[in-house]
Amino acid sequence: MLFSLVILLFISPAVAALTDLQANCTGPDRRYNGTSCYVLLKIFKTHNAAKLSCNHYLGYSGHLYHIRNAAIQAATSLLISTYSASTDWIWTGLEPINSSAALTDKNNWAHYFRNGTFVSATNLSWPTGQPAANNRVIYRPSDDKIYSKPEGTALFHICEYEEALKLPVTDLEKKCVNLTSSSVLTSFVNDVCYVLQPAVTKIYNDAKVACNALNGYDGHLAHVRTMEELWIVETLRAAANVAIVRLGIGQTNTSSTDPYTGWYLTTPTNPPELTTFLPWATSYPTASMRTIGVTSGYPKSFATLGFNAAYPFICQYESITPTTTTTTTTTTTTTTANAGEDCTVTSVWTDWSACSQSCDKGIRSRVLMSNTSSNCNSTSTPTPTYQYESCATEVQCKSSSTKITTLKSECMGKTGSHFAYSSCYFLANISGTQADASDYCVTQGGQLASLFGEDLVSQLGSLFLQFSSVQVIFTFNRADIIDIGV
Structure with missing residues (x-):
């Protein structure tokens, strides 16, 4: 009996301690299970719009929830039954790995995170005849099964916040989330804030210098170098329900007759950076169209656009970087020329x-340039x-x-x-x-x-x-x- 008491004294503080996420994961609309907090949002949203809304807890990279195992499925089923109707359909984070492959293939589905990466799905409670040829997945608590549905359907959703994904909350993340409104869509991913105002359209040169909503941060038209970054901007485009959004990619050689090469990532201040990630949409690229936007058809999404056509555009803001100025910098050092005498050498940078x-x-x-005293x-x-x-x-x-x-x-x-x-x-x-x-x-x-x-x-x-x-x-x-x- 004494031995049992000693063990209890050692383990009791660890059991009682709460993480920050646990402490905040309270209320009828949320449950803490395992090492994640699940939050049910009873707001009708399309799947892509739902993905953008998972930012309740700063620093946790919230995403649409993953039904990884039976325990999570049971916990979220209980959350739905106590906070919503058992007939409600709930968006999950399941998406096709390859949207061009067969959507009816059960092996073509995975759990996606906010940054476009994914993990393979193993706990897939499909009923007979599922998945059908639709591109997103809902959980139906009435029969404890998952079903594929079209992305554009408006449904409730559950966001998941994981202890393992916790990062320090930055000023940029706070400002990015605060920009979100009915007219502004944002996504904070990997310390980058992506911003889209669907109702604002501009030609390329005007859009290039219009990304100034966050004071103190480098803003420019969004760059897409990887499939994950394409996933992020496609989420914004689809959530905004616009056909095309501009990116910061242009063909700098305006006399080129080759629409497949010579594409550069551009910003208002830095030199263009050559890019080779060019997932062209059907019927693109088009000769003499010198800029790129994202259109429907992910993952083949790039469309060529004219300089002077006005489209919505996606801005991205990154962490603060030192600003180079053209002012001269002076450093002074003192050395001994002769005994008892000081020799001053002044080094001055010329203007750029x-x-x-x-x-x-x-x-x-x-x-x-170095100058010496007399x-x-x-x-x-x-x-x-x-x-x-x-x-x-x-x-x-x-x-x-x-x-x-x-x-x-x-x-x-x-x-x-x-x-x-x-x-x-x-x-x-x-x-x-x-x-x-x-x-x-x-x-x-x-x-x-x-x-x-x-x-x-x-x-x-x-x-x-x-x-x-x-x-x-x-x-x-x-x-x-x-x-x-x-």
Whole structure:
């Protein structure tokens, strides 16, 4: 008896402790079961609109609930019976894995999360004849079974919040949720806030600079690089019940006759970023249409749109990033020139240069200039340090050649290389001395680059800009030659 009492004293505090989610999961419309809180919403919504409404508990990435096992099925059945009618149909988070495959295949269904990822479904209580050829799934408590239904049906739904998905609540998440209204649809996923105002339409250039609803955050037309991101924007489009929504993807070369290549993710301030994720909808792309939107037909959703046609658009806002300014930065260091004397060296960054044209990208530079005070007796001149960074431009190279030589052909086929002025250049992501860099280039069959003139430096920006920001130090050997020092 004494041994049992000792064990009870050790385990009692752990049993009594409540998590934050448990403490908030109280009321007739919600139940805590296992490690999840289930909330029943008695508001008629289509399936996609229901997915967007699961944001009651900040920091938990709420999603339409998953009936993973019999215990969850029993717990949510009890919630429905005590808070709603037993004849009500309830949306679940079951969706087809491949909407182009047979919807009647029981293996083609999975539980989806808010970010478009999914887990395979094992507890599937289909009745005879189900699933039918519909693209969403409801739970019917009257017979404790699940049925497929069309996405556009308006029904009640249950949201699920999981302990395992808890993340710190950010200012961006709070502001994103607060934007939600009858005229604004939002989705907060992976620290990105997606916003759609269905009634607001704009042409491409106006939409590009219209994403400014959240002060202090980088806003731009939505980028879609993966199937998960496509799932997110398709949810917004379908919930808004609009045919097409604009994205931040454009073809920067307006003279191109190839509608399948040359597509870039764009923002108002950063250089375009080449994208190859292009899930074209039926009958697309169309030549001479230079922008992209999402239309019905997921997962083949991309449609080409004209610059000057007005459509609703999706904005995305990301975490705060430092803003680059063109003001000079001054740093001062003090060294001893002679005994008892102070020598002050002041280093000042020049203003950024104009954005140089560089193969659908842009690069600008500035120089760290060093000045010494009059009490310094050194006659040596410090080596200037150059910084290069990305900047916006939507123009082609300043110069190019249409003649295809053997070297040019091989260079163009090598990832990360750039052909200019009868030479092939590539950026080696290594560190070390200049001698190390030179030796490495020799092993690759080349030599350390010498960059003649501003025009070539500009073109080679396409190499520097493989990374978000590159600082390269150069030394001047003579007036017109710049050697890369790695």
